[in-house]
Amino acid sequence: MAKEIILNINQSTTINAIVNKLIYDDDIDDITIKLSYEPGHFLKGEIFTVINAYIKHLESKKVICRFELLQNPCYSINYIARINFFKNINYPFVEDFNRHNSEGSLVEISEFNSKNMYDVVTRISYILSTVSDIDKDTINCVNYCLGELVANVEMHSKSNSNGLIYAQYFRNNILKIFIVDNGIGFYESFAENDEFNHLSEEDLLKKSLEEKFKSKNGGGQGYGLFHTKEFINLSEGILSINTCGKTLLSNKDYLSVINSNYWQGSIISLKFKTNCNVDYSQVFSANNDFYQPKIDLQELMEEYNNTNNEKLW
Known part of the structure; x- marks a missing residue:
């Protein structure tokens, strides 16, 4: 057909x-x-x-x-x-522009797997290293969080195709990173653990940001998403996870799961300010408290979708 x-x-x-x-x-x-x-x-x-x-x-x-x-x-x-x-996608597009070196500004849409995933993470960390006034702690936090996220795709997604990653630095001190996979999705991955298979999709997504919450198979300690959430909060950013017909939106003031159109794997996005220096020890000694809603969900989604469209490349 x-x-x-x-x-x-x-x-x-x-x-x-x-x-x-x-x-x-x-x-x-x-x-x-x-x-x-x-x-x-x-x-x-x-x-x-x-x-x-x-x-x-x-x-x-x-x-x-x-x-x-x-x-x-x-x-x-x-x-x-x-x-x-x-x-x-092997489409014969004729480029009528000059390609300048992308190092320090963007990471093109790139496939990753166990062989090259940390090379891609290093390229994104390099973007931060070129930003003036950013400290080493912030770069180390991003390097760790991205390493955990791409490793999660490799260990847990069970995808028949490689993961994809894309990153763009904007001149208003914003870095956006997107990690996409075609795997089984968060719910099926975590539901393999008998301790969690009674949870709804919404509750499971929220708990995925808690410390030591992990799937049954594939290893890992259950810290990756938790520490990523803590870093995003401290850098005044937004974390989004789209999976299995739900989208989680989280920032320092808000945590919500809403219905969305079905994506078979997961789409994880990070949007954060590069001019907010983050104390490494705060991210990795944070407690397990969640934050109470203080802003309107529509405002959060508009901020998440907003992009400064200055010349980027």
């Missing part, structure tokens, strides 16, 4: 809106993805990281996947070419 997906993307398009368009059906053996976009506006790299991951998922299922641009390329789409989206 053949299917067609049409994606209309503009600067306000969210990951959830894109995921809503994707098709998961074991009877489909041929999918054509057609893309249109809004010229003259910044297009978010995370959107294309998710599309890239979906195409990798289809390929792992031996589905024939075709991709089409519905309009002639313009400046807006050049950034998407620069972060290697077209290269990754």
Whole structure:
């Protein structure tokens, strides 16, 4: 059976809106993805990281996947070419721009596995090392948290395709990082542990940020997401986890799980301020208290989706 997906993307398009368009059906053996976009506006790299991951998922299922641009390329789409989206999906996009060295500003959409995952983490840490006035503690925290997150994908996702990571530094002192996998998702991974399989998806996602909360198989001590949450709180950032039809949003003032469109694995995003120096000892000696809501959820989601679209590359 053949299917067609049409994606209309503009600067306000969210990951959830894109995921809503994707098709998961074991009877489909041929999918054509057609893309249109809004010229003259910044297009978010995370959107294309998710599309890239979906195409990798289809390929792992031996589905024939075709991709089409519905309009002639313009400046807006050049950034998407620069972060290697077209290269990754083997689409013959003709680049009419000069590629400058990305070190210190972005990490293109990159596949990772057990052989190269820490190399990718090092590249992201290098971005921070080029930012003025950032201290070593903050870089060490990011290096540790990212190492834990990519290791979790490798150990627990059970994906038939590699994980993907993308990072972009913005000139308003914001770093955004996205880690996407096509695995079994948080709920199935943690529910393998008999101690947790009675929990709802919402409760399990919230507990995944608690200290020593871990899945039954694959090793690990249950500190990675907990310490990541603590770092995000101290750096005035936002942590988002999209998995199994739910999205968790967390910052220093808020923790909530909302319904979202179904993604078969997990989409983890970190957005934080690089000009907030973080005390390493505070992250790694934090207690287990959760924070009470102090802001409106809509405000948090708008902040999460907002991007400064200055020239980036």
